[in-house]
Amino acid sequence: MDDLLVERIRADMAYEFQRTAPPEGFPAFHDIATERHTSDAFHDLEREHLWSKTWVIAGRLEDVPNPGDYFTFDKLGVPLLVVRGTDDVVRCFYNTCQHRGAPVVRDERGSARRLRCQYHSWTYEVDGGTLVAVPDERDFVDLDWEQRCLPRASCDAYGGFVFVNLDLDADPLVDWIGPLAEMLDPFRGSELREVYRETRIVPCNWKVTAEAFLEVYHFKHIHSHGGVSVLDNRGAAMGLYPNGHSRMITPFSAQHAARMGMADWDDWRPIDHRPFASITGVPNMASCTSSAVSIFPNVIIPLGPIGFPINVFWPIDKGTTLLEWIYYGLPPEGQDRFDPDDLPEHWKTRRDGYNSIMAEDERNMAPMQRSMESPALRGIPINYQERRIWHLHEEIDRVIGVENVPEKWRMSPVLQPYVET
Missing domain, CATH: 2.102.10.10 (Rieske [2Fe-2S] iron-sulphur domain)
Incomplete structure (x- = not known):
């Protein structure tokens, strides 16, 4: 993640704050068909074509x-x-x-x-x-x-x-990751070790869980505490990558920026994270924003200077998902791993805080699935802030093969001009 990318993201945030509408010429999205989340037929298409051809x-x-x-x-x-x-x-x-x-x-x-x-x-x-x-x-x-x-x-x-x-003819992994690597490489994933993991069975389609982490449109509505939200969704800067991957960098709210000692949302200064060990070489942006990436199709990673959790969503059937989150960090000095039964107190506090955020998201998932299966929801409208969700669905169709998807359920391929290569 070089300085040019960081400054481009900063400029994107400034633009997002001041805009009064989506960018000129940005396409209008049709509704996403609810059957993509509720039908046996679409689940079977994913099982046959998506999960058998994807890293x-x-x-x-x-x-x-x-x-x-x-x-x-x-x-x-x-x-x-x-x-x-x-x-x-x-x-x-x-x-x-x-x-x-x-x-x-x-x-x-x-x-x-x-x-x-x-x-x-x-x-x-x-x-x-x-x-x-x-x-x-x-x-x-x-x-x-x-x-x-x-x-x-x-x-x-x-x-x-x-x-x-499962596809022996799959593109090489490094090519499939592609330019997403510019976001991932600074966080030195190979040096990190598992801190702890959690597993839940959630009664909803796997895409309902994935979509919850592809936008911050919801953040102030379900993650605010005492009327204060940590993030300001109005400035979220998003990037779309090839193969369905994406990023989302969201500025801190004014209240949280002040709490962190920042002069404003773009005062990306060094932050002392002790007693946590920090990953060397990570840009200050990662300490002063919420910096998240998605790896298509089923991984969300909220990146951070002390490590990161990976949130992973596995389909069990059309209406049931195995939700996992596994947190990775630098192990204590002199050790090659964490002992999950004897975590340092600061990591226990981190665990409890992150689990609380995940619980707030999880509470919506089962009710959403039930509502999607109701005839009252005729389609799912997606806005500009939620374009990472559209990007996910476009790529699902490409991997399945557009010709295999019933026409009434297809996604219009409109985001290619906005994909960074």
Whole structure:
């Protein structure tokens, strides 16, 4: 995140504060069809085309620190296995023995020199998934060992996170992340470690949860305390990136800026975050604004100088979502990780504060889903402040294939001129 980008964001905020309407020529949005959140048919389209072709976060590199270390991952609707090979390369295989379909490994995480199915002991290498042992081979006629290797999925790492993609022909992860990296790289994700995690089952479509974090139009209405809002949504500066990614930088309200010792919303001065350890090289903007990015399709990251949570939304069915948030920070000096059962007091306070904000958002989600399923809501109007939501839906259609989406549910592709490359 260079100085030119920071100053461009500052100028965008100033423009947002003074504008009286959307920019001249900005397109009018038609209503988003409620069926995109409520229908079995659209959920099935996403399951078949979206989740099978998209890079998603499966874990962290420190989850597999040594050769043979593995963890399982089941959130894409198929059982997967991520393992570090003897060559130090992290790969992803389907956790499905090619004999009778039993899991190759049953534990959520572990370590093995070879991957041996516990049903009939068919055995595979941890490097290429090559089949190397079949008990009673004599009883198989013309067994083609090369055709019985463990099937692979695409696997790569970025910022310490392990990404997987069921599409073996997927674009390289670094190309898919693209210019979003200018926002992510300064926060040194590979140096951070998990502080704590929370999991909720929420009775709503996964996009209802994602959309809650793609705008601050709602912020002063549900996150104000004592009549004071931390953020001023009128100055939110947004950027749209290729592949459905985006950013949103929101200035502090006048009251909160004063509380932080700032002269005004754009007084982006150094802030002392002790006793937290701060990430070196992070622009002051991250301390003096709410700086958030989205990684398509299901990750929101509120970036900060002491670390960040990742909010992740996994569809269980059309009306149920697994909501996770996992906070990452620099571990205490002299330690390589956090002990979630013995967090420092300042991290406990941070945890409780963030969980409270998440609870305020979560309270809206189930009622919204019920209302979306009502005939009273004929469509979902989206405004200029909410354009990141439109950007998400446009990309969903592109990945599914516009021709596969019923015409009455399609998104008009109008935001391409506003995408930064």
